Amino acid sequence: MRLFYAALALEANTFLPLPTSYQAFVEKIYYPPGKHPEKSGHQTGAIGAARAAAKRHGFELIEGSCYAAQPGGAASRDAYERMRDEILVQLKAALPVDGCLFNLHGAMVAHGYDDCEGDFLEHVRTLVGPDCVIGVELDPHCHLTRKRCGLADIIVLFKEYPHTDFAARGEETVDLVLRAIRHEIKPVKSVFDCRLLASFPTSRQPMRALVDRIMTLEGRDRVLSVSIGHCFPYGDVPECGARVLVITDGAKPHGDRLAEEIGRELIALREQAAPHFYDVDGAIDAALAAPDGPIVIADAADNAGGGAPSDNTTFLHRLIARGVQGAAVAPIWDPIAVRLAFDAGEGARLPFRFGGKTGLTSGSPVDAEVEIIRCVPNAHQMFAGAIVPLGDVASIRMGGVEAVLISTRAQAMGTDLFSNFGIDPKARKILVVKSNQHFYASFSRIAAHVIYAEGDGALPRDVRKLPWSRIQRPIWPLDATTEPRLII
Ligand SMILES: [Zn+2]
Numbered sequence: 001m002r003l004f005y006a007a008l009a010l011e012a013n014t015f016l017p018l019p020t021s022y023q024a025f026v027e028k029i030y031y032p033p034g035k036h037p038e039k040s041g042h043q044t045g046a047i048g049a050a051r052a053a054a055k056r057h058g059f060e061l062i063e064g065s066c067y068a069a070q071p072g073g074a075a076s077r078d079a080y081e082r083m084r085d086e087i088l089v090q091l092k093a094a095l096p097v098d099g100c101l102f103n104l105h106g107a108m109v110a111h112g113y114d115d116c117e118g119d120f121l122e123h124v125r126t127l128v129g130p131d132c133v134i135g136v137e138l139d140p141h142c143h144l145t146r147k148r149c150g151l152a153d154i155i156v157l158f159k160e161y162p163h164t165d166f167a168a169r170g171e172e173t174v175d176l177v178l179r180a181i182r183h184e185i186k187p188v189k190s191v192f193d194c195r196l197l198a199s200f201p202t203s204r205q206p207m208r209a210l211v212d213r214i215m216t217l218e219g220r221d222r223v224l225s226v227s228i229g230h231c232f233p234y235g236d237v238p239e240c241g242a243r244v245l246v247i248t249d250g251a252k253p254h255g256d257r258l259a260e261e262i263g264r265e266l267i268a269l270r271e272q273a274a275p276h277f278y279d280v281d282g283a284i285d286a287a288l289a290a291p292d293g294p295i296v297i298a299d300a301a302d303n304a305g306g307g308a309p310s311d312n313t314t315f316l317h318r319l320i321a322r323g324v325q326g327a328a329v330a331p332i333w334d335p336i337a338v339r340l341a342f343d344a345g346e347g348a349r350l351p352f353r354f355g356g357k358t359g360l361t362s363g364s365p366v367d368a369e370v371e372i373i374r375c376v377p378n379a380h381q382m383f384a385g386a387i388v389p390l391g392d393v394a395s396i397r398m399g400g401v402e403a404v405l406i407s408t409r410a411q412a413m414g415t416d417l418f419s420n421f422g423i424d425p426k427a428r429k430i431l432v433v434k435s436n437q438h439f440y441a442s443f444s445r446i447a448a449h450v451i452y453a454e455g456d457g458a459l460p461r462d463v464r465k466l467p468w469s470r471i472q473r474p475i476w477p478l479d480a481t482t483e484p485r486l487i488i
Contacts (some may be wrong), residue, residue, distance in 0.1 A: 001057070001181065002097045005050050006064030006087045008120065009043040009105035011071035011141055013234040013307030015466050016458060017359060020072040022079040027408060028389070029068035033090060036066055041386040043068035044103050045158070045166030046137045049174040057178065062097070064090040068105070070409045071307040080110035084120050091127055099133040099177045100124060103170070106142020106157075107232035114237040114470070118147035125151050135177035137170050139163065141199060144191065144229040144243040149488055153180055153187050155245060157227035159211050161202045162438040164384045176224055176247070187224060187247050190255035192263035194242040195475050195482035197233040197463050200266075200273040201437045203444070207273050210265055217258065222251040226258070228266060233463050234306055236470045242266060243487075256486055267484060270476065275452045277461055280314050283453035284322065284430070292448040293326070293429040300436040302361075302457030305411035308434075309333055309358035312457040313366050315432045316355065316403060320368065325400030326429035330417050331390065333358075335407035341372050341394030348372045352396065354405060361458040368398040374422040379406075381420065383413040384441060395421035402428075411435040414442040 009029075010020055029043060040048035044066050054061035064087045069075070091100070102124075108116035117136075124134060135154035138144075140161060149155065156173045158165050179185045200207040214226040225247040231240050244263040248255035277300065278286060287295035302312035310333040319327045337354035344350050349371050356365035372394060379393040391408030402423050412433035418425040425431055426446050433439045436459075444450055454461045464477055474482045 001059035002062065002094070003050065003059060003099045003101060004062045004064060004091050004094045004097045005047055005101045006090065007044045007066035007068060007103035008083055008087065008108070009068035009103060010075055010108040011105055011139065011232055011307065012074045012107055012109035013071060014074055014109055014236045015234055016073040016307050018073040018307065018309060020069050020075045020079065022082055024072060025067045025069040025079065025083065028070050029066060031066040033063050033065060036063060039385065040167045040170055042163060042166050042383060043105060046101050046103055046170030046173050048167055049171040050101050053174050053178060062094040071305055073307065075108065075110040077111045080113060080116055084123065088123055088127065091124065095127065097128060097132060098181045099135065100128060101174060101177060102136045104136055104138055106138035107235050109235060109237055115143065115145045115147055115239070118145050118151065121148055121151035133177050133180045135173045137173045140228060140230045141232040142229055143231060143235060143237055143239050144245060145239045146487060149189055149191055149245070154247065155227065156225050157229055157245070159202070159215065159228070161200065162441045164441050166384070172225060185224060186250040188250055188252045188255060189488055190246045190248070190252060190259040190486065191488035192244045192259040193485055193487045194244065194263045194267050195484045196242045196267060196270055197231055197240065197475055197477065198242055198270055198273065199230045199233055201275065201440070203440050204275060206269040210269065214262060221254060222249040223258065224249055226262065228262070234459060236468050238470055238472050240471050241475055260486055263484060277452050277454040280318050280453060280455050283451055284318060284324065286451055287430045288324070290449055294425060294431050294447055295429065296443045296447040296450045297430060297432045298436060298439060298450070298452045299432055299434050299455050299457065300452055300461065301455045301459045302434050303411050303436040303459055304333065304409050305435060305438055306459045308458040309362055310409055310411065310434045311355045311358050311362045312455055313355040313363040314455045316366050316401065317363070319401045320398060323400065324430065327400060327432065328402040328418055328423050328425070328428050329432040330404035330412055331406040331410060331434055332403050333409045334405050335391070338392050338394045338405050338407045341396060341405065342375045342392060344372050346372055346375050359458070361456060363456065370396040370398045373397055373402065376421060379420060381414040381417040383438065388413055393421055395423055412439045415446055
């Protein structure tokens with residue numbers, strides 16, 4: 001038996017003026033064949049399981065290239081076609097194969113391509129033929145298009161947000177592909193289109209209970225896998241929207257019923273599933289009023305995980321203007337300021353300008369007399385055991401406020417985003433993290449409270465503020481009345 005593996009991941013925010021080039025992939029994740037580290041990463045969740053299964057069952061695993069970029073604007077046409085074609089050449093050389101395994105994220109848009117994953121799988125299917133089993137692991141912030149559902153045999157999405165289960169879902173993808181190759185199962189899909197735009201944290205109710213429930217459905221009554229695709233609510237493509245995917249072992253009517261039942265539950269909880277969002281000063285007030293600490297404030301509108309630049313300065317300006325003591329903000333993406341900090345060196349005090357560079361939603365730069373705390377070349381943070389590169393990193397202090405400046409754009413994920421750079425997060429009163437939800441897994445362990453804020457960054461929580469033009473209507477919350485339905 002022979003299986004082929006590759007990864008290609010971008011969450012494309014089509015509203016951003018921040019293009020995603022080939023270089024943006026190379027700087028974040030590019031592992032040519034055989035160069036992938038031992039453990040699975042967030043965007044390569046199935047490789048660890050595939051390697052382990054190859055050893056256990058004695059099949060041959062041919063590893064192709066793995067590419068993933070930080071979420072940003074649409075990819076250039078050249079970037080997408082270059083990566084797609086590189087993987088296709090590798091696959092062609094590996095033929096014949098019994099199965100293919102891919103990590104694709106699922107919200108990649110390129111200039112000229114609304115559905116990159118659908119296009120990619122179409123090319124793959126043409127090469128491998130109808131009998132090869134194609135399995136794909138996707139992020140729940142994906143566009144679960146009809147095209148990709150028709151081309152892949154197995155699709156499994158992460159269930160958790162934060163996505164701490166990428167390796168577990170990768171194991172399930174590999175397991176189902178192997179069983180399908182051995183003709184032990186006949187996977188059949190049912191897809192219910194909820195006609196809504198959203199992204200629901202699973203660390204809180206009511207979403208927690210729904211995710212727990214779908215896990216109890218799997219492995220019985222011929223249900224192989226249940227996935228909830230939240231959608232990526234900043235991707236203006238026709239099929240953007242939440243969809244529920246149920247894969248059964250040849251039990252289509254049962255799958256259809258379940259997909260619709262779960263889809264209608266998701267629709268029913270859509271109003272309560274998002275946490276309360278404070279404005280910037282409201283969040284600072286709430287944190288200062290708390291008797292204990294640290295209070296972790298998520299600056300969700302400047303989340304690089306949704307494609308935002310992560311250089312919005314509004315929280316910094318307000319913390320400094322209010323004379324707050326014991327506050328730290330991370331990460332601020334500003335490679336030029338990092339370079340200046342490295343030039344000045346640790347311990348230096350100097351007038352310094354940083355942040356507020358990329359666009360209107362970045363705000364104005366901060367000018368302050370700062371002390372350089374730490375300068376760390378090729379730094380990283382951790383997320384669920386995986387390394388997230390940050391490039392060169394400098395931490396700085398101005399009065400009672402500290403900031404971590406990074407040169408490879410990323411969202412806040414681990415508390416080591418502070419502790420690696422000379423800032424003890426447990427000893428601070430306020431930690432402002434640029435993230436929507438991925439920070440939660442790590443920061444909730446040290447936080448007295450976690451609160452969410454909507455600043456004036458690039459990602460408004462109310463998606464009705466965005467200039468949608470290509471998405472299929474009607475869809476909630478852009479439209480009050482919708483027509484949810486089974487589409488596959
Ligand atoms: Zn996601």
